[in-house]
Amino acid sequence: MLRIYGSARSRTVRTLWMAQELGLAYEHIDVAPGSPDLRAPGFKALNPNGRIPAIEDDGFALSESMAINLYLAKKHGGGLYPSDPKNEARAWQWSFWTVDRLDRQLVIHANHAFVLPEAQRNAAMAETTWAEIVPALDVLETALARSPWLAGAAFTVADLNVAAAMYRGLFMDLGNWPHVRDWLSRCWDRPAGKAARALRE
Numbered sequence: 001m002l003r004i005y006g007s008a009r010s011r012t013v014r015t016l017w018m019a020q021e022l023g024l025a026y027e028h029i030d031v032a033p034g035s036p037d038l039r040a041p042g043f044k045a046l047n048p049n050g051r052i053p054a055i056e057d058d059g060f061a062l063s064e065s066m067a068i069n070l071y072l073a074k075k076h077g078g079g080l081y082p083s084d085p086k087n088e089a090r091a092w093q094w095s096f097w098t099v100d101r102l103d104r105q106l107v108i109h110a111n112h113a114f115v116l117p118e119a120q121r122n123a124a125m126a127e128t129t130w131a132e133i134v135p136a137l138d139v140l141e142t143a144l145a146r147s148p149w150l151a152g153a154a155f156t157v158a159d160l161n162v163a164a165a166m167y168r169g170l171f172m173d174l175g176n177w178p179h180v181r182d183w184l185s186r187c188w189d190r191p192a193g194k195a196a197r198a199l200r201e
């Protein structure tokens, strides 16, 4: 049995989206970000970092949203995991790139631009993260102007991982990056993307 730990209102939405794409049966343990449960020894045994998402798949524990999705897509086959080694490598490239260039920057930016109550926002944090997000979006725009999908001719785990990390982008003005904006909508408009959104909104 697959168990998915983490609230849909956290990065766990990425794993829930993947599980929906693959039509997997799973148990959802809805633990919220910031919960003391994440620091409890039981959870720390699963993920010593005390972070979500984490999964347990028939006793196999795994953390890191990008790795979890690559694992689930590979394990359950289908077109979501590229079979061609070059496209497989592209899926890794875009997943690692997202963690390095976009993920944390976008979460911090969104928090301080529009998610947190105004009194808790820090304009300088919103600005410095935006300065990192712009060149990352430029890179993504160039890639998506060349090809509608990131790793081959169809939607794959590469698109899911990057688009899922860009959840907050759905609520931002991406007019300067039209290919990114359209691709982000295409990804999240998939039935599984909509189902994942419905779990958190």
Ligand SMILES: N[C@@H](CCC(=O)N[C@@H](CS)C(=O)NCC(=O)O)C(=O)O
Pocket (backbone or CB within 6 Å): 010, 011, 012, 032, 033, 034, 035, 038, 050, 051, 052, 053, 063, 064, 065, 066, 099
């Ligand atoms: N790189 C990790 C980041 C995981 C992460 O930072 N998750 C947040 C929630 S979105 C968390 O668990 N924070 C700790 C806490 O809320 O106590 C991943 O992609 O899975």
